[in-house]
Amino acid sequence: xxxxxxxxxxxxxxxxxxxxxxxxxxxxxxxxxxxxxxxxxxxxxxxxxxxxxxxxxxxxxxxxxxxxxxxxxxxxxxxxxxxxxxxxxxxxxxxxxxxxxxxxxxxxxxxxxxxxxxxxxxxxxxxxxxxxxxxxxxxxxxxxxxxxxxxxxxxxxxxxxxxxxxxxxxxxxxxxxxxxxxxxxxxxxxxxxxxxxxxxxxxxxxxxxxxxxxxxxxxxxxxxxxxxxxxxxxxxxxxxxxxxxxxxxxxxxxxxxxxxxxxxxxxxxxxxxxxxxxxxxxxxxxxxxxxxxxxxxxxxxxxxxxxxxxxxxxxxxxxxxxxxxxxxxxxxxxxxxxxxxxxxxxxxxxxxxxxxxxxxxxxxxxxxxxxxxxxxxxxxxxxxxxxxxxxxxxxxxxxxxxxxxxxxxxxxxxxxxxxxxxxxxxxxxxxxxxxxxxxxxxxxxxxxxxxxxxxxxxxxxxxxxxxxxxxxxxxxxxxxxxxxxxxxxxxxxxxxxxxxxxxxxxxxxxxxxxxxxxxxxxxxxxxxx
Amino acid sequence: xxxxxxxxxxxxxxxxxxxxxxxxxxxxxxxxxxxxxxxxxxxxxxxxxxxxxxxxxxxxxxxxxxxxxxxxxxxxxxxxxxxxxxxxxxxxxxxxxxxxxxxxxxxxxxxxxxxxxxxxxxxxxxxxxxxxxxxxxxxxxxxxxxxxxxxxxxxxxxxxxxxxxxxxxxxxxxxxxxxxxxxxxxxxxxxxxxxxxxxxxxxxxxxxxxxxxxxxxxxxxxxxxxxxxxxxxxxxxxxxxxxxxxxxxxxxxxxxxxxxxxxxxxxxxxxxxxxxxxxxxxxxxxxxxxxxxxxxxxxxxxxxxxxxxxxxxxxxxxxxxxxxxxxxxx
Numbered sequence: 099x100x101x102x103x104x105x106x107x108x109x110x111x112x113x114x115x116x117x118x119x120x121x122x123x124x125x126x127x128x129x130x131x132x133x134x135x136x137x138x139x140x141x142x143x144x145x146x147x148x149x150x151x152x153x154x155x156x157x158x159x160x161x162x163x164x165x166x167x168x169x170x171x172x173x174x175x176x177x178x179x180x181x182x183x184x185x186x187x188x189x190x191x192x193x194x195x196x197x198x199x200x201x202x203x204x205x206x207x208x209x210x211x212x213x214x215x216x217x218x219x220x221x222x223x224x225x226x227x228x229x230x231x232x233x234x235x236x237x238x239x240x241x242x243x244x245x246x247x248x249x250x251x252x253x254x255x256x257x258x259x260x261x262x263x264x265x266x267x268x269x270x271x272x273x274x275x276x277x278x279x280x281x282x283x284x285x286x287x288x289x290x291x292x293x294x295x296x297x298x299x300x301x302x303x304x305x306x307x308x309x310x311x312x313x314x315x316x317x318x319x320x321x322x323x324x325x326x327x328x329x330x331x332x333x334x335x336x337x338x339x340x341x342x343x344x345x346x347x348x349x350x351x352x353x354x355x356x357x358x359x360x361x362x363x364x365x366x367x368x369x370x371x372x373x374x375x376x377x378x379x380x381x382x383x384x385x386x387x388x389x390x391x392x393x394x395x396x397x398x399x400x401x402x403x404x405x406x407x408x409x410x411x412x413x414x415x416x417x418x419x420x421x422x423x424x425x426x427x428x429x430x431x432x433x434x435x436x437x438x439x440x441x442x443x444x445x446x447x448x449x450x451x452x453x454x455x456x457x458x459x460x461x462x463x464x465x466x467x468x469x470x471x472x473x474x475x476x477x478x479x480x481x482x483x484x485x486x487x488x489x490x491x492x493x494x495x496x497x498x499x500x501x502x503x504x505x506x507x508x509x510x511x512x513x514x515x516x517x518x519x520x521x522x523x524x525x526x527x528x529x530x531x532x533x534x535x536x537x538x539x540x541x542x543x544x545x546x547x548x549x550x551x552x553x554x555x556x557x558x559x560x561x562x563x564x565x566x567x568x569x570x571x572x573x574x575x576x577x578x579x580x581x582x583x584x585x586x587x588x589x590x591x592x593x594x595x596x597x598x599x600x601x602x603x604x605x606x607x608x609x610x611x612x613x614x615x616x617x618x619x620x621x622x623x624x625x626x627x
Numbered sequence: 628x629x630x631x632x633x634x635x636x637x638x639x640x641x642x643x644x645x646x647x648x649x650x651x652x653x654x655x656x657x658x659x660x661x662x663x664x665x666x667x668x669x670x671x672x673x674x675x676x677x678x679x680x681x682x683x684x685x686x687x688x689x690x691x692x693x694x695x696x697x698x699x700x701x702x703x704x705x706x707x708x709x710x711x712x713x714x715x716x717x718x719x720x721x722x723x724x725x726x727x728x729x730x731x732x733x734x735x736x737x738x739x740x741x742x743x744x745x746x747x748x749x750x751x752x753x754x755x756x757x758x759x760x761x762x763x764x765x766x767x768x769x770x771x772x773x774x775x776x777x778x779x780x781x782x783x784x785x786x787x788x789x790x791x792x793x794x795x796x797x798x799x800x801x802x803x804x805x806x807x808x809x810x811x812x813x814x815x816x817x818x819x820x821x822x823x824x825x826x827x828x829x830x831x832x833x834x835x836x837x838x839x840x841x842x843x844x845x846x847x848x849x850x851x852x853x854x855x856x857x858x859x860x861x862x863x864x865x866x867x868x869x870x871x872x873x874x875x876x877x878x879x880x881x882x883x884x885x886x887x888x889x890x891x892x893x894x895x896x897x898x899x900x901x902x903x904x905x906x907x908x909x910x911x912x913x914x915x916x917x918x919x920x921x922x923x924x925x926x927x928x929x930x931x932x933x934x935x936x937x938x939x940x941x942x943x944x945x946x947x948x949x950x951x952x953x954x955x956x957x
Contacts, residue, residue, distance in 0.1 A: 129734070130733070130734035197685065197700070201701060233739050266887055266888075270887065272886065273886045273949075274885075276951075284794060286794070287792060287794045287797075288787065288788070288790040288791040291791040291792075292791050292792055292797075293794075293797050293798070293847070294844060295843050295844060296791075298790075329739070330736055338637065338641070343734065344734045344735075346731060346732065351723070352723050352727045355719045356723045359716040359719030362712045362713065362715040362716030366712035366716055367709070369708040369709035370706070373706050373709055374705065388844075388888065389850035391887055391903070392902070393890075408885070408904055409905060413920055417957055422954075422957075423953075426884065426920045427950070430920075458739065492902065502905050503918055506905065539635070565638040566641055568635050569635055569636070573637065616635065617636070
């Protein structure tokens with residue numbers, strides 16, 4: 099036994115003497131995690147969250163969250179002598195007078211963008227592989243909650259420097275609050291401590307941004323990870339992998355080293371971006387005043403889709419009985435996002451209701467084998483992408499020499515036409531891929547070798563695929579559609595008939611598939627050759 | 628599907644293939660050196676950071692291709708930090724991938740559902756607990772508890788009431804009154820019609836007494852845009868035409884959609900465009916919405932000149948400025 103091993107043993111003993119954790123630790127230190135690059139996406143979110151906490155704490159030491167008016171006397175010449183809020187002035191000081199301050203600001207902003215990208219791509223991975231199915235619905239809902247809070251948290255952080263761009267964003271948020279029927283003006287006045295912009299909102303959103311939301315994040319992320327730990331990670335199908343096992347590497351030491359190393363890599367890449375890629379240069383925008391604006395006002399990307407929806411809304415307002423309802427704000431700003439996020443959160447339950455599948459699932463789906471789910475996902479993604487593109491319509495119009503009207507009409511039409519088209523194309527593509535899988539199993543892979551037959555015919559030689567590959571392509575199950583009764587024994591339509599009919603129809607659509615190849619078929623074909 | 632159809636079988640976990648570092652001590656020693664080099668590079672990164680922090684002044688700029696003129700202090704700190712962190716990570720992962728065991732391990736899963744006995748015991752306990760509390764048998768307690776809890780939820784609502792004043796008619800009022808002079812923003816100079824050439828635009832605010840201070844909330848409602856056209860270019864009814872002065876027309880600068888500053892004026896088309904959501908207003912037709920999500924024209928301010936020849940408001944705005952709200956009547 100080396101000295102080092104003896105020390106490690108002593109530490110373990112010391113901990114166990116005081117906590118009795120030996121049994122639990124023994125089991126969990128060797129816990130097995132399956133390996134796949136897409137399982138790193140969630141890790142990116144976790145690590146950028148830690149980077150956000152570290153860089154954010156650094157920034158709070160110098161940031162002054164106050165709207166007190168000051169005259170700027172700092173290092174940045176063009177703004178000298180200008181009246182501005184203490185919040186904006188202190189952000190300038192962080193950028194120009196604190197050594198490493200600009201680097202930290204840029205790391206913080208880049209980490210926020212990476213955090214949001216990570217969440218969205220992680221969500222897509224979980225969605226398209228069906229990792230949200232029983233027993234993981236809780237974690238799906240927590241994830242949707244983290245996405246929603248992330249958008250809010252990012253927006254608040256973007257608003258804190260009180261520059262012209264961020265103030266404009268807050269102005270728009272205020273207009274959404276103000277548009278609420280009945281309570282809008284009251285809520286807006288309470289939130290802003292009076293008429294917009296007032297002098298209260300920077301200190302208020304500061305508390306929410308640095309204390310309240312990070313606290314909730316920490317709690318939700320902890321539960322999210324504990325559930326992953328307790329329920330064990332899902333794995334992709336393949337030889338030797340079943341619903342009853344986990345194939346992978348043990349936590350200690352392989353996963354500790356890989357995950358720890360990956361944290362440093364994410365941090366290093368974020369620091370690199372902070373070092374070379376300028377982001378949110380607030381000194382160029384100037385301090386916020388409601389009477390001014392800069393052309394090409396753009397939110398961060400995770401708010402862009404929302405802004406794009408607002409931009410394409412038709413000019414609808416109802417004036418009746420001395421009151422106003424702004425549909426042009428309420429529909430794109432609240433109602434549509436509300437439907438989108440509710441639908442997202444409830445998706446696992448909707449799918450299990452439609453397919454009648456109430457079993458546990460630990461093996462992931464290949465997206466092609468669930469054409470309906472994949473097509474719904476691509477449809478939703480198309481909707482969001484059109485909105486996102488329209489959120490930058492002014493930039494795109496000037497870049498590609500289009501008019502803003504062309505861009506807007508393109509978006510207004512596409513948002514209705516493209517999602518259904520995307521659904522149909524995706525479903526067709528999935529079925530084609532299933533057919534290709536079937537061909538591959540039955541006829542083998544094309545080798546590219548041409549052989550001339552005695553009769554002069556040229557044929558390509560096919561080679562059988564490996565048993566591992568054949569298993570991968572056929573191991574999924576193909577659900578039969580539900581056959582719920584629409585009539586009772588005496589032929590009378592049951593009260594639940596309509597609901598059953600709907601479920602039958604959805605599950606029939608979900609069950610459309612190319613029959614997977616079987617050993618029997620393969621043998622029959624071999625007999626022919 | 629009949630039972631005779633045979634599915635393709637699971638061939639089981641493929642045999643493990645050893646890495647060269649498992650079989651060749653030389654390869655293992657090489658991997659060890661590579662990991663050490665990565666950790667060494669990380670140390671160099673931190674040294675670069677320390678050097679930049681102490682010795683590179685923050686006003687030194689160097690030329691870097693693609694990036695252009697770049698602040699050397701900032702770049703040194705950032706690159707030092709990036710190299711230091713990235714190389715630690717790369718070293719750890721290289722170590723894990725080449726030298727730590729790479730044999731896949733199989734662990735077993737168990738269904739989360741408990742044994743039937745445990746489940747029924749659990750359900751029984753919950754039921755027994757609930758009935759022991761006796762909430763169902765004591766409706767008086769149930770109802771009063773519900774009422775008390777419901778009522779106590781009012782406390783936070785009540786305590787949050789002082790977050791801000793009631794809106795009253797604040798959203799409908801601006802500082803403009805009959806006779807208020809229009810002054811430039813910035814600069815606070817009163818304007819005469821001849822200060823504006825045809826085609827010119829000016830951003831104005833209501834005049835305030837010397838020493839008085841404008842709050843941002845006031846600017847957010849009072850900002851007015853002056854545009855001068857040739858009088859024959861207007862396409863207005865008689866009343867609205869009487870609100871202009873020698874071809875100068877005044878609109879609230881606060882967008883009727885979501886309150887952004889409507890700042891982009893196209894001289895050729897005489898359109899005002901809001902950069903936030905691209906609502907477009909036709910200046911010649913009293914800022915009628917011709918495109919985009921805004922549902923109402925920008926409110927027009929009636930202007931004229933006073934005895935000294937300065938531009939003034941004829942009257943306050945006749946409707947609330949800015950985005951819509953529930954109490955707005957038109």
